[in-house]
Amino acid sequence: MNQWIAVGALGVVAVGIPLGMMAASSMLRPTVPEQGKSAIYESGEVPTGTARVQFNIQYYMVALLFVIFDVETVLIFPWTVIYRPALEEGVPLVTLLAPMLVFIGILVVGLVWAWRNGAVEWVASPRALKEKTES
Amino acid sequence: MAAFDFAPLIVLLPFTSFFVAVAAAIWRPNILPKGGALPGIAATAGSLLVSLWVAVEVLGGGRTAETVYVWSTGVGDAPELVFSLLLDPLSALMLLIVSLVATLVHVFSLGYMNDEDETGLPRYYAGLGLFTASMLGFVVAGNLLMAFIFFELVGLCSYLLIGFWFREAGPPSAAKKAFLVTRFGDYFFLVGVAGVFATFGSAAFAGPESFPAVAEAALTGEASVRTFGFGTQTWFSVLGFLILGGVVGKSAQYPLHTWLPDAMEGPTPVSALIHAATMVAAGVYLIARIYGFYALLPTVLAAIALVGGFTALFAATMGLVKREIKQVLAYSTISQYGYMMLGLGAGGYVAATFHLMTHAFFKALLFLGAGSVIIAMHHNEDMWDMGGLRKRMPVTYVTFLAGSLALAGIVPFAGFWSKDEVLYEALVHGLGGSPILLAAYGMGLVAVLFTGFYTFRMVLLTFHGDPRTELARNPHGVGWNVKAPLVVLGVLATTAGFLNMVPVHELLGFPPEYLHDWLAHDGGRSAFAGLTSEHYGELLHDWAGYSTVELSAILPGLVSLGLALLGAGGAYALYAGDDPEEHTEKLGAAKTVLYNNYYQDEYQVWLTDSVVKPLSRTMDTFDQGVVDGTVNTVSSVSLFSGRRLRRIQTGVVSNYAVLLTLGLTALVLVVGVLGGWFA
């Protein structure tokens, strides 16, 4: 079990150092609360509101597309693992390549569909347009 | 064998008329003259002719059991499911009865429905056609599954026809009650059918592979069947009781008789069809059809006899106090089917079949007669509003009287011979070492007295005395289409009993007992030897332990005749003469007569109040409270628990997740503990 002692010690140290530093600094520093300190830092810009704003829904759409296509690509990974050994074993190139082409083809159909249906176009919402003209 | 080739027509003809009427109802409601009656009449008359032909063929020794259509051959040792025809003396006889009554009912409907300008006639005739076709299909069924299918179709048709006047309040609920109560019995039947298949691998009625034959072989040890861990006899009895469940529901036996009086809400010709030849008869016919199976099971037989005897008595007492003419007839039907069950349970296969036949004639007659009275009375059914119809409707009166004499069991009308034989069989088998039958016999005997009483009370109140209302003074006339069926049935109700006059045969040595001979022989075909009354007699003797004592048929016949006459006389003493109230008004001075009338009235009140009413009321309370109560409790408990159960569905998806998790955990625990994972 002694190897676990090392792991535990690492944990203790990992938690202890930051805690200790924060404790030390709070004991040493002067405490001057001021409004500017708790204000949102926007690189010098004056913040227009809180950080808890609602994002435009289209951020999610793009993010969703990304997540899906990104994760689907993971499925190419097992194929690449067997690709070279299988070729060396004498499996015909077509047999090896065709399934992956079909897979990617289906993904492409989906992507093109999403594209044509306007999933990646940035449509300014009426409200956003209104706000823009007002400001 | 030409006749047998045409036998499927017996079923198909009314079925075609059903389609014609349905098609007419959907596309061209007015295309058919008489609202579709004529195709129905033609079809049922055609069935009757073919049935006659079949009967002649059977008389000449012809028998057949053939497969018409194979549903499924099954895989491996799974049984075949087939449609098959079985034509033997029993089914040939029943075919004649059903097709005859159905034809007459169709004709009568011309007067009862068409002439009264009812609407929806195509629907009515479609129902009648399907009803007839289903019953005929049931009669020719060659196996239990096919019988069950048609049995259910009969129930469905009764639902459609009882609820014919669905815009009124009563008929739909009566239809529903009839449907549900009989269905309740049928579910037992269904399980029974499945059980028969599982046990014997076949549900055929006839032949060496038939399930009665296999059952017999299994009891002697010559064949092995699956009995699911029960003793052979015990398991067979369980099956017998399950099938009996369907019979009790359809034949309106205690305690599932409650639907039948309500079913009077349907049109009267339908009542005639239901009670005389089709739905109610189906139950008794089913037992007769597989009598070779029941004859092996003394427990079930005793139960059948007791249920029958009790129902006969119980229904007869309730018939004593009813006001409406059709209600009296309804209770008499229950009572008469009780006799048939008694006959079957007591080993009187021929007697019960005989009573089934005579009852079909005289009860159809009585219902049609009542229908004629109802037409005349402008659809008023209260007997206390009638009286004196004798002079105004002579044909109806005479035929109705013939039917009543038959119902009451007065010699020489048909009912006497058959009822007497049923009671005789119960008595001789009871004395021959099955004392339990004596109790059933006793109940049947007492019921004879009551039957005589209520029958003649009905006749006297309806036809005799003075008219009590304006309606009864000027009744509506009835046409030939009402009278002709009445006359045909009147003749049959008078003479049908001569087919099997046991006491006369004993006394004089002739005429022959035609029905006994008809049912006793296999026509030289050994495959049908298992379906004869001779064979049933042997089975009853060997397995049910029924033996007979030597006893003259004459004395018991005289006893029951005496009781019937006593009952009839009682009714005569109470209800003969003119109506008390009317009488008092007209002859205010005639004090003696008034006194007599008063005395009658008092006596009647006393009799009903102190004897009959409490009895009936007790029966009624029992009926309403216990029997209906049980049924209602079951349904309300179901609905209540249903309402509780649906509350689980709270609509909050988190709760579903909780319940799902808990359910899964419970499953894991149960399987885990039983499977020893945690050991």
Added chain:
Amino acid sequence: MAVPPSYYLLLSAALFCIGVAGVLTRRNALLFLMSIELMLNAANVNFVYFSQFWGNVTGQTFSLFVIALAAAEVAIGIGIILVLYRNFDGVDVTEATTMRW
């Protein structure tokens, strides 16, 4: 210093139970989804370890499938949660109770 298989089973079971607890207690649809992701990943722990334990890659490959399908599920789920937000003005799963019993 091989870690015994039962430890991995316990780890994945613990993850799974945390997920279940989240499902049972959270009313926010997004957190509900995240809890389910946790349960899926509990399964992935099993797959990855036992793939190595049995010496075949079936389990590891399958865990890739699980990840991909989880992403697809999230995509559908976010879509449904969006229309939920529009119709019920919130993402509280206990609010949508127009149908019950």
Added chain:
Amino acid sequence: MIDLALQTVPGVADGLLPAAVLALTALLLFGIDTINPKEDSLALLCGISVGGSLLALALAGSLLAAGYEATPVYGDALMIDGTSLFFTLVFASVTALVSVASYDYLRDQDYCAEFYALVLFAATGMSLMAAANSLATAFVALELTSLPSYALVAFLKTDEGSVEAGLKYFLVGALASAVLVFGISLVYAATGAMTFSAIAEAMVGAGDVAGVLGLGVVMIAGGVAFKMAAVPFHFWAPEAYEGAPAPVSGFLSSASKAAGFALAFRIFVGAFPVEMAVPMGVDWVLVFQILAVGTMTLGNFAAATQENIKRMLAYSSVGHAGYALIGLAALSAGGPNGNVLGASMAHLFVYGFMNTGAFLFVAMAEHWGVGRTLEDYNGLAATAPVASVAMTVFMFSLAGLPPFGGFFSKYVLFYAAVESGFWWLAAVGAVNSALSLFYYSRVVKALWFEEATVPLEIGRRPVGLYVSVLAAALGTLILLPLFGPVVETAQTVAAALF
């Protein structure tokens, strides 16, 4: 002829052709929508969808008729045999019915192409579920069925009911699939295998980890029970069926449920054979017995008290899952298992027609603007007699009244249960059937015997809905004479599973 056609498709096993046709049809629909996203020609889309599903139906039917031999394809990942083709028949016919019916339903909707594509993707998933031969393909196929289904249920984006239904379906579904995956991982932990035959072989040596294996098996059972809508995994069903567009309800409650059963039959018969699992203490038969009894009872009891027809049908569909579960619950080592399982399959087949038909009738009523409660149906027969006759056929058939198809399937099912010695399952089923007659007959009574409270105006006779309702009714009736071949086929292919 078929054989020739099959030779020309490289890389696709001929038995997979029905599934491939379904998938290609869905892709084709996507393609059409891609070319012209704004203007959907509903007739074209509907035609393609119906054509594709009918082609799949014909292919599956002819392969089945030709006596397709069981062939594992793609390294044992899928198994094409009679069972998979039989179920493909069910899925393809329900898909065709639903596609035709949706024609009228979608008339005023957007995203019609997506609707049809999703239906066909789900159908593809279902036929793969029926062909799954490995836990991996089983899970992927199940998700391929589920994900489009979630979207379909929530299809009416602005309708509160539809969205709520979609949410509940999705959340419960996600939970169930997490349970399923965890179950699979435990089975993999205990056996180190994914394909069914390998698991069955490895079970011999897994005696000392029976607990892990058993837990996994029960969790897998839970995961597929979600698809079947069996108690206690049914909670989504009443709401999803009630809130979803009625054609989708019909699709889910018939085809998706059947797919759940197909998968369960495959997994449990193939991977955990009764004669091995039960002695080990992994008594999944017991699990299904509990589920069957609970499902039958709860479904029918809850249905009996419903006033909303769609919800009543939803609960009745839960009840029918209970009947079909008898197929798994009445298995025993050395029993007539093929008969039981085949009877259950035949019941699902008949059920596919009658239940879809009933939901499509509800769709028609919704189309006319008739309300959803029983009272709103009063006197509908006077206005729409033909459709009401069809609905009556469905109701009586669902109740198991002869002479409709539902009677035979239920009869054969109960008979098979009795034959295997599980008479008590048949008894519970029979009692529940009796209760079910009560609520089915209420619908018939409302249609025919009650007076309409408000005069009903029917503007248009929707062609598509009429065609599909009548086709379903015809199917229910034709299965009367044809039931023999159906049940024989089902029992033959089921026997081949053991």
